Amino acid sequence: MPSASEPTTAPTAATAPAVTLARRPVGRIVPAVAVLVLAAAVLSFPSLAPNPYILSAGVVVLNYAVLSTSWNFVGGFTGYISLGHGALAGLGAYGTALLVTRAGLPSFVALAVAALLVAALAVPIGFAALRVRGASFVIVSIALVLILLLVFQSWASLTGGSRGLVVPRPFPGLLRPEHHRVFYFLFAGLLGLALLAWWLIDRSRFGLGLKAIREDEDKAEALGTPTFAYKLVVFVVSAGFTALAGGLYALWFGDLDPVFQFSILTGSYMVLMALLGGVRHLFGPVVGALVVGFALEYFKVEFGNTPLHLVATGLLLALVVLFMPDGVLPAIGGLLNRLSRPTQSSIREVTAAQLRDERAAASAAEGTRDRGDAAAATAGGRPQSTRERA
Amino acid sequence: MPSGALLFQSVILGLLLGGLYALLAAGLTLYFGIMRVVMIAHSAFLILAAYLAWWSHSRLGVDPLLSMVVTVPLFFGCGVLLQRLLLARLRPVTLTMMSVLLTFAIAVVIEGLLGYVFTGTQRRIQLGYGSASFGLFGARIAVVKLIAFGLAAVALAALYLLMKKTTFGWALRATIQHRDAARLVGIETDRVAGYGFGIGLATAAVGGTALALDTTIYPSLHWHWIGPLMAIIVVGGLGSVPGAAMAAMVLGLMQSLLQIPLGTTWAQTIFYLALFATLAFRPQGFFGGRLAQRF
Structure with missing residues (x-):
C-alpha cells in the first residue's frame, strides 16, 4: 500500500463513526431544505392552480x-x-x-x-x-x-x-x-x-x-x-x-x-x-x-x-x-x-459475531498499517475504541 | 304536572326501553371485559341486524323474528372472526386506542354499505300486530314493544345462565378476570376470547331484530345508539355487566320520563350529562369493579 493514499483509504474500517459525524449536519440540513421546499410548494400553489375549483x-x-x-x-x-x-x-x-x-x-x-x-x-x-x-x-x-x-x-x-x-x-x-x-x-x-x-x-x-x-x-x-x-x-x-x-x-x-x-x-x-x-x-x-x-x-x-x-x-x-x-x-x-443499511448501519445493530469478525479484520488492517505512518494508526484506533463501548 | 296515567305510561315505556339498552350494553361490556376493547361497531351491527330483519320481512315475507335463525349464528361467526383475524393482530400496548379506530372503521364501512345497498331511505316493518296494544292501569302498551323487551330479557337471561352455569362461561369469566392466570390453568384464552366476541355480537343480532319491530331504521341510525350505550357502560362502570344493566334501566327510565317535559331530542342529552357527571365525579362508574379503575 503506498503511504501517500493512506490517510484517505485507512478509515475504511472507520466508516460508521465517520458517517455518524457527517450525518449530524446532514440531519439538520435535510429538514431545513424540506421545510423550504414545502413552504415554496405551498405558497406557489395558488399561482399554479389552473382554475378556482x-x-x-x-x-x-x-x-x-x-x-x-x-x-x-x-x-x-x-x-x-x-x-x-x-x-x-x-x-x-x-x-x-x-x-x-x-x-x-x-x-x-x-x-x-x-x-x-x-x-x-x-x-x-x-x-x-x-x-x-x-x-x-x-x-x-x-x-x-x-x-x-x-x-x-x-x-x-x-x-x-x-x-x-x-x-x-x-x-x-x-x-x-x-x-x-x-x-x-x-x-x-x-x-x-x-x-x-x-x-x-x-x-x-x-x-x-x-x-x-x-x-x-x-x-x-x-x-x-x-x-x-x-x-x-x-x-x-x-x-x-x-x-x-x-x-x-x-x-x-x-x-x-x-x-x-x-x-x-x-x-x-x-x-x-x-x-x-x-x-x-x-x-x-x-x-x-x-x-x-x-x-x-x-x-x-x-x-x-x-x-x-x-x-x-x-x-x-x-x-x-x-x-x-x-x-x-x-x-x-x-x-x-x-x-441503505450497508453504508450507515449504526454501531448498536452489529451482532457479536459481526463484531468479532470486524475486530479481527481491523486488527489485521492495523497490523499492516503499523508498518505505515503513525497518523494512520491513530485514525484507525478511533473506531476501535467506539466499538469497545458498544 | 303530567297526569298519573302519563307518568305510569312513561315508566313502563322506560323500563321496556331500558331492557333493550341493557342487552346491548351487556354485549359492549363483554367485549371490554375480554379485551379492553371499546366496540364502536356494536351498534352498526345492531342496525345491520335490523336491516336484515326488515329485508327478510319485506322481500321474503317471513316474520322478522324468524330472521334471527340466520342472523344470530351469522353474527356469532362474524364476532369470532373479528376477534381472531382483526383485533388479535393489534399491538397489545396500544390496543385500546387502536381497537377503537378499527371498530370505528368497521362501523363506517357497515354504514356505507347499508346506504349503498338499501339506499338512505327510512325503512319500517309493517306487521299485522304492529299497531296492536293493550291497556294496563290506564297505560297503552304496544305489543311489539313488549315482544322487544321479551327478546331482550330472554337473551339477557340466557347470557347470565351461560356465564354462570356452564363450563364455557366459567372459562370466559376466568379469561376476563385474569388472562394469564386463566391460561396457566389450561384455558385456551384465545379461543375463549373469540367465542366471547361472538356471543357479544350475537346479542347485537337479537337487539337489532327487537329494534326493527317498532323503529324506523336508516343507515346512520347507529350513531344514535352508540352514544347512549357508551354512556351506559361508563356510568355502570366499564366491564361490569350488572352495573351496565342497572345503568341501562335507570337511564332508560330517566330518558322516558324526561321526554314528557323536554321532548324526545333534549331527553337524549340525559345520557351525555350522566356520562360527563360520572367521569367528573366518579370516574370508575357507579357499579364498577376492579377493571374500571384504570380505564
Missing part, C-alpha cells in the same frame, strides 16, 4: 392539514386518540359565525374570541375526559360530537338549526377566485403557526413529559411528571388551534350546517390523516392531509354523493390501523434505512 380544493386540503396538525397535539404527543375533534372545529365555526352575526364583531376579532372561548370550554371537557385513561377519553370525545349535534340541531332559534347559518364574508368586495386565494394564504399562515407550536413543544421539556405519558403514563407519573396538568394543557392548546381552523373555515365557506360541522366523520378524517402520515412526525399530519384530502376530492368527483366514500374512508382507516399504525413517514424512513 382546484384552488378551493387546495384550501380544503390546507384546512384538513391544520385540523389534523391540531389534532396531533393530543394524539401525537400523549397517544390519547380523540374522535371528537370535529366537534371542537364545529364549535369554532359556529362561535365565529354567531359572534359575527349576533354580536356584530369584526370577522377576525370574532375568530380569535371564538377560539379563546372554545379553549376555555375545553378545560371542563378535558377535566372530565382526561381524569381517566384511554377508553373513557375516546367515549367522551365521541359523546361530545353527538351531544353538540343534538344541541345545535335543536336550538334552532340561535343556530338556525338544520336550515343552516349564513356567515357574512369578511371581504365583501372580493370576487370568488380572489376570495379563495386570500383564504388559501390565511390557512397556510395558520398551518405554519400550528406547525411552529408543535415543533416548539416537541423540543421542550413539556413535550418530553407528554411523550413520557404516551410511552408509560404510570412511570411518567411516578417520576414526577404532572401528567393530568400536562394532558389538560395540551388538550386546551389543541382545542384552540382546532377552533381557529374551524372558524376560518366558517369565514371562508360562509354557510354552516350542524350535520356537517358536528359530524363524527370530520374527527375521524383528522385521525386518519395524522395516523396515515405518522403521528410522531411534525409533517406527518400534513402528508396525511394531502393524501386523504386528495382522495376525498377524487371520490366526490368520481362517485358523487353515494355512501361509498364512507366505505373507502373506513377501509383506509382499517388498513392504516392494521398495517401501518406508525404512518407513512416512518414506513418510508424504515424502507430507506433498509435499502
